[in-house]
Amino acid sequence: MNAPARVTFRIRRFDPVRQSPPSWEDFEIPAVAGMTVLDGLRTIKETLAPTLAWRSSCRMGVCGSCGMFINGHPRLACNTQIAELGSGPVTVAPLPNFDTIRDLVPDLRPMFDKHAALSPYIIRDDHDEMYEPTGEYGQTPEELEEFLQFTYCIKCGCCMAACPTCATDPVYSGPMPLGQAHRYNADSRDGGFTTRKTALAGDQGPWRCHYAGECSRACPKGVDPARAIQLMKRQLVFDYLRLYSQPCPAGVVTPAPASARRPDVPEAPAPTVDVSRARTSPSC
Amino acid sequence: MLDTKGYPNRLGLRGWVGGGRWGLERYLYTLHRLTGLGLLVYFLLHIIVTSARAFGAAAWDASMARVTGPVFVAGEYLVFAAFVFHAANGVRLALVELGWAIGRPIEPVYPYRTSVDEQRPLAVGVLIVAALLAVVGGLDFFVLH
Ligand code: SF4
Numbered sequence: 001m002n003a004p005a006r007v008t009f010r011i012r013r014f015d016p017v018r019q020s021p022p023s024w025e026d027f028e029i030p031a032v033a034g035m036t037v038l039d040g041l042r043t044i045k046e047t048l049a050p051t052l053a054w055r056s057s058c059r060m061g062v063c064g065s066c067g068m069f070i071n072g073h074p075r076l077a078c079n080t081q082i083a084e085l086g087s088g089p090v091t092v093a094p095l096p097n098f099d100t101i102r103d104l105v106p107d108l109r110p111m112f113d114k115h116a117a118l119s120p121y122i123i124r125d126d127h128d129e130m131y132e133p134t135g136e137y138g139q140t141p142e143e144l145e146e147f148l149q150f151t152y153c154i155k156c157g158c159c160m161a162a163c164p165t166c167a168t169d170p171v172y173s174g175p176m177p178l179g180q181a182h183r184y185n186a187d188s189r190d191g192g193f194t195t196r197k198t199a200l201a202g203d204q205g206p207w208r209c210h211y212a213g214e215c216s217r218a219c220p221k222g223v224d225p226a227r228a229i230q231l232m233k234r235q236l237v238f239d240y241l242r243l244y245s246q247p248c249p250a251g252v253v254t255p256a257p258a259s260a261r262r263p264d265v266p267e268a269p270a271p272t273v274d275v276s277r278a279r280t281s282p283s284c
Numbered sequence: 285m286l287d288t289k290g291y292p293n294r295l296g297l298r299g300w301v302g303g304g305r306w307g308l309e310r311y312l313y314t315l316h317r318l319t320g321l322g323l324l325v326y327f328l329l330h331i332i333v334t335s336a337r338a339f340g341a342a343a344w345d346a347s348m349a350r351v352t353g354p355v356f357v358a359g360e361y362l363v364f365a366a367f368v369f370h371a372a373n374g375v376r377l378a379l380v381e382l383g384w385a386i387g388r389p390i391e392p393v394y395p396y397r398t399s400v401d402e403q404r405p406l407a408v409g410v411l412i413v414a415a416l417l418a419v420v421g422g423l424d425f426f427v428l429h
């Protein structure tokens with residue numbers, strides 16, 4: 001029987017207790033068909049280096065935890081097969097443009113702080129309706145398409161690692177937070193453009209982006225933050241020239257009158273959790 | 285809350301030339317910044333050299349005599365080429381940053397087609413215009429004069 005093919009992982013390691021500069025360590029493991037970089041890291045941890053640290057959760061490109069610098073590119077470890085990386089060692093380093101907490105774990109907190117500073121949520125005046133909704137806010141499919149692409153962001157930080165402005169400018173908010181700010185600015189249910197405009201005006205705002213486009217190329221979800229940022233600039237310029245005013249946020253639509261249920265559509269199954277308990281006061 | 289001392293890992297200037305997907309627009313970005321800085325340095329030198337005129341015609345002639353010769357012609361041509369690129373690419377950036385040529389948001393379906401692909405013809409067109417102007421300028425600098 002043929003011995004299984006082997007693959008070498010060159011991994012950048014950093015121990016926060018010793019605080020010595022990061023160093024590269026090689027590990028050779030059997031390569032299996034369909035093996036992802038994340039699978040390789042697990043094999044290394046189980047068999048060769050129990051102290052190896054990284055962040056991952058879903059294994060399927062959904063949670064955004066496993067962004068790493070793989071063969072010089074920001075990618076998701078769970079979404080990258082070693083076969084697609086060609087021959088030669090697989091080099092794995094923590095995402096650049098973020099401090100390294102340990103081994104392959106980047107400190108994403110500055111990105112999340114910048115994200116939070118741009119109010120990435122629906123802002124409206126009708127608080128009663130928002131907290132005790134009487135219906136849905138109406139939105140046409142065309143209105144949805146204005147921002148749907150940007151909602152696929154999983155906050156993995158790959159775009160921030162690829163952006164040349166982020167590489168030299170710690171103040172710049174970066175493609176993820178800015179793209180998400182536009183995701184809400186472009187939402188017809190939102191009325192927060194004026195609030196976000198103030199936060200977008202300074203050095204942290206979109207004017208430090210000069211369309212290198214690397215964020216969009218690196219994004220594993222096809223979010224295209226570079227497009228969101230340019231559309232945001234357009235809105236801001238037109239607003240400055242008094243050529244744009246945000247339309248009133250969408251109102252509640254009246255529910256369609258009840259119609260007869262189609263006989264071939266089964267009833268929803270009974271709840272499997274006690275819904276009444278979930279509705280009790282948060283203090284108990 | 286976790287509070288460790290992380291290891292700084294910002295790419296710095298290396299991030300201007302690599303670190304992403306090595307796309308054409310990254311190099312246009314870097315070249316735009318470098319040519320911008322080059323033009324700024326030229327303007328400063330230009331003001332210093334021509335300010336000699338304030339000290340009379342003799343000072344002006346002496347100042348001009350110091351900036352002649354093939355090295356300065358080549359240097360001036362580089363400034364011209366940098367200007368041509370910076371101006372043409374600047375037009376592309378102004379259009380793109382106003383939301384033109386990048387397409388509308390789409391449903392992301394793999395393999396993803398991004399706004400960068402949408403504006404690529406514009407980027408190529410701008411490079412061709414810049415190259416043509418640089419060639420015409422080169423004829424004027426080195427052949428006709
Ligand atoms: S825009 Fe893309 S690369 Fe950036 S954080 Fe979101 S999913 Fe990740």
Ligand code: SF4
Pocket residue numbers: 162163164165166174175208209210211212213214215216225226229
């Ligand atoms: S398009 Fe803007 S945000 Fe995206 S990589 Fe380039 S400079 Fe950064």
Ligand code: FES
Pocket residue numbers: 055056057058059060061062063064065066067076077078079
């Ligand atoms: S482990 Fe969740 S995105 Fe990779």
